[in-house]
Amino acid sequence: MTDKGMSFKGVSIVSCGTLRMELKQLQEEGFLDADKLFFTTPGLHEVCSDLKEQVLRRVGQALEVSDKIIVVYGSLCYVDPVDMSGLDKLLETFGPNVRRIKAQNCVDALADRQTREEIAAGRKIFWLTPGWMRFKDLVFKDWDIGKINENFPKNDAAIVLDAIGYYDKLMEEDPMKILEYSDWMHLGVEAYHVTLDRFKGLLLDKLKELKK
Known part of the structure; x- marks a missing residue:
């Protein structure tokens, strides 16, 4: 439950593993009461094909737990080598209940x-x-x-x-x-x-x- 009285119940998180420690900290503080946290391997921005495969798989797994998903990845973390599209286009296939945070990267x-x-x-x-x-x-x-x-x-x-x-x-x-x-x-x-x-x-x- 957040300090503004909002709850993440009914929501799961799919995140790059580089922010695992920060998300775990928010869990411990009681801010992040999401159904479940799913992590991809850190550093996948260097290997776009692996990033795509892991993000799609983790989101699919998360949707088996929750109806709503927040994706913790930046807009610069993935660029499709074929059409130069980003992660948002990739996530569109899951519909409006899968949303990516508005950040460029973990920094x-x-x-x-x-x-x-x-x-x-x-x-x-x-x-x-x-x-x-x-x-x-x-x-x-x-x-x-x-x-x-x-x-x-x-x-x-x-x-x-x-x-x-x-x-x-x-x-x-x-x-x-x-x-x-x-x-x-x-x-x-x-x-x-x-x-x-x-x-x-x-x-x-x-x-x-x-x-x-």
């Missing part, structure tokens, strides 16, 4: 463009979420040194948008993992603490649409 789900610009303060940033750190081997699967050098060093720093205390806990329990991540990226990795308010708002927007 945008935690902090909008204006907020990120304020955080960056003029620096060029490679944005991360805790899931991008925890599931590094999946998110950056098959990245070789060429791709690493092409994408990371042109930035001034990497910032983890952390709403769940993941970075601080890792720094306390296993700081070497952060150093190893930084060495692998050839970038300094720092955390910026955000709230889950934007993410909650995006979920609520779709809940309201589904409850109409």
Whole structure:
């Protein structure tokens, strides 16, 4: 039950696994009382055919549990290689009771463009979420040194948008993992603490649409 008195009962969530920890946190807080959470493998934006297959399968499974589905994926996470259409066209086949949150990607789900610009303060940033750190081997699967050098060093720093205390806990329990991540990226990795308010708002927007 949300703080606005709305319930997610009758709704299931299909999400990219990169946001698993944030959604679990919302469950633990009592905000997200959805029927069931379904997750796809993190990092599928790199392999569109696998993303398409898993999203369609998870939505199908979710519809066996609930009549209404919220899909936690961004508009930039999938582009059909044939007709260049996005995830929304793919989801249209399920009808109006399957809705995708209004965000570009998982980073945008935690902090909008204006907020990120304020955080960056003029620096060029490679944005991360805790899931991008925890599931590094999946998110950056098959990245070789060429791709690493092409994408990371042109930035001034990497910032983890952390709403769940993941970075601080890792720094306390296993700081070497952060150093190893930084060495692998050839970038300094720092955390910026955000709230889950934007993410909650995006979920609520779709809940309201589904409850109409």
